[in-house]
Amino acid sequence: MKVEIISIFPRMFDETFHSGMIGQAIKKNLMVIKALDLRDFTNDKHRTVDDRPFGGGQGMVLKAGPLFRAVEFCREEEQTSPHIVLLSPQGCRFDQAKAKELSLKARLILICGRYEGIDQRVADHLTDEEISIGDYVLSGGELAAAVVVDAVSRLIPGVVGRSESVLEESFMDGLLDYPHYTRPAEFRGWRAPDVLLSGDHEQIREWRRRQALLQTRCRRPDLLTSATTNSEEKEDESG
DSSP, rough: OEEEEESSSSSGGGTSSSSSSHHHHHHSSEEEEEEEEGGOOOOOOOOOOOOOTTTTOOOOOHHHHHHHHHHHHHHHHHHOOEEEEEEEEEEEEEEEEHHHHHHSSSSSEEEEETTTTTHHHHHTTTTEEESSSSSSSSSSHHHHHHHHHHHHTTSSSSSSSSSHHHHTTTTTTTTOOOOOOOOSEEEEEOOOHHHHHHHHHHHHHHHHOOOOOOOHHHOGGGGGHHHHHHHHHHHHHHH
C-alpha cells in the first residue's frame, strides 16, 4: 500500500512512521508512506496556504488551490488511482470496519486540515470521503492521519508478525477484547483464571467469548447489537 499525506507540517510524521511496526513494514516494502508539504504547491512568494473566510468570522481557511494541485501532483506520479480522504470533524466516525475497508485500497491520499477549516470545494469536488477519529477538536488533521495509518497498516498482510493475533483484537468481531494474562500465574495474591491454565482450548475459547461479551456489555453496550448480528450471520454461514 502507498499512503501520501498532505500537510503543512510534514515533518510531524518523520519519527511516527519510521519506528515500530510501521517502520518495519516500510523496510519490508509492504508500505510506502510519503508526507508532502502543502506549501510546495502554492504559487506566491510567501507560500500562502490559507486566507480569510468569505462572510467574515474568526480564523483562517485552507485554500482550495494548493490542495487541488497537491492531489493532482500525486495522481500524475503513477497510474494507480488513489482513494482520497479528508480528515475532518464533519466526517464519518472512523472505526475498525472502516480501517478494514481502507486496508483493501492500493493507494491512499490523506488530507490534513488546519486552522478554521478547508474550503468546502475540496470536500465537494476533490475527496472521496471525509473521516473523523472522534467527537473532539484537534489542532489539525496530522494526528488523525497517524491514527488512520496505524489502524489500517495492521490489517495489511505481513505487517503484523502473527496475523492471527490481529483477528482476535478488540472490535474485529464487533466486541471489545477479552482480558489477557501472562506469567507468573499468581502475582501478589492475584491468580490468573484457572481455565486459561487448563490446556482445554474449547473451554478457553468459550471463556474468552463470554468475557468479551461481558466487557462490551459493561463498557460499550452500544456495540452489542452489531456484534450479535455479526455472530448470528457467521452461525448461519457455518450452518
